[in-house]
Amino acid sequence: MTRFIVFANRKGGCGKTTTAVNVAHCLAMKKRKTLLIDLDPQAHSTISLGKNTHGQHTTSIVALLNGKKTLNDIIVPTNIDGLSLAPSSRDLISFEIEASSRKGSENILSENLSGTVNRFDFIVFDPPPTIGLLTVSALVAGREVYIPMPMHFLAMEGLAEMMRLIYTLNATCNPDLRLCGVIPTFYNKNTRIAKEITKDILKNFGKENLLPGIRMNVSLAEAPGHGKSVLEYAPNSAGAVDYTALTDSIINNI
Template sequence: MDTRVIIFANRKGGSGKTTTAINCAHGLSKKGSVLFIDMDAQAHASSVLASGSINQKVTVAEVLKQNIPIEQAIEKSRLPNLAIITSSRDLGSYELGAEINKESVVILADALASQFKFYDYILIDPPPTLGVLMTTSLVAAHEVYIPMPFHFLAMEGLAEMMRVIYRLNAEVNQTLHLCGIIPTFFNKRIKTSQKIQQEIETNFGKQIIMPAIRNNIKLAESPAYKQTIFEYSKRSIGAKDYQDLVDKIAENTSGK
């Protein structure tokens, strides 16, 4: 199988990107080898997946500054079959200092190409801001999945993401495609959610909508215990929803 580079992206903060990336990483690591890249200075995903303290580690910032080759930044996570490049707060200063230009946005893509032979899946957790980190992440990716609460104003956020994907696809990364929209914090009884679902189906077709992730307290609790949902509460609704999503992503080859 060719390596699939998957990004969970949305311009909207708190839309369930990191929760989705962490749990899909664990789920997919049972199906193939996974490399996880934490591109968010908040380092939430690193704090759940990395082994030991994340403060002394070599982080993705060093790769982006081209101080070290990527293989020196890759380490084992707590989980089998899952490697990680961690983030830390320094990534914030990289974001402030780096310009978005033709050279800077391809650094991650170029570095990752050398690792394709080792992994079935490379998953990227970007920040919500549309700066150099998000752009670099999108340029490195093949498949975009958009985790998105089906709430008021959600369509505006989606339209903005679509413009970014189309532009990057035309200018720098022809392999970049929208492969799925993941309803997060989902509650089908909310009328707005039903309307948004219909609107998306009309614009993109039914198949773009992935299995929904319902609101589930266990999903909100698990990061505090530094666990994925499959470790923290295997029988929860959150674990069931993420397992369905993982199975769907594993078989979804619409990005090819």
């Protein structure tokens, strides 16, 4: 059965896109057919996988959301075997502005995916770092929410806010939506703040919801510039090791 995973955080710069791209690559490496859906108008997942976003609005996720194309029309293969991409473009901004006022527009993505994604083992959503229509759409379509967050107070505040959103959507339109894990990013487990925040997460969400952390690693920042995931760019790096461990954890988190 297909699993629908959302990497979400309303705070930018948390490592959300890096996590989405690298986990998607790891899943494909582990023979799980994966579709990465880039819902961020910045299109950073799309860029990280070496795809060009200029003038592609006719074949991006926007065309699907506007009802002009089907999912099969917009999916593109990547150079990673088993990993496909539904690319984004900057036209998502105007779509979000126009559609936000329309009732039920948060269901458009979910409705378009329904019945058409059975061939994939994993659908990975990368929404933007905002609580707007696009993020809500991803959470309506998704089932499992993973929240990448650095060990900072403001990121923890963002985590609490995300929980409020998840619970609201769970109660109103997606009873299957669950928080499945918090992923420490830029992780230095030796700092006091990291220890305290980790303790707080364990206390409030339980051991099973604190996933293996992703250490600070410069290869993670360099890889997108080459249009590659860290597993292609620097397969022996700490980043690659950490994302492999994280992916195993996600796969086993049923």
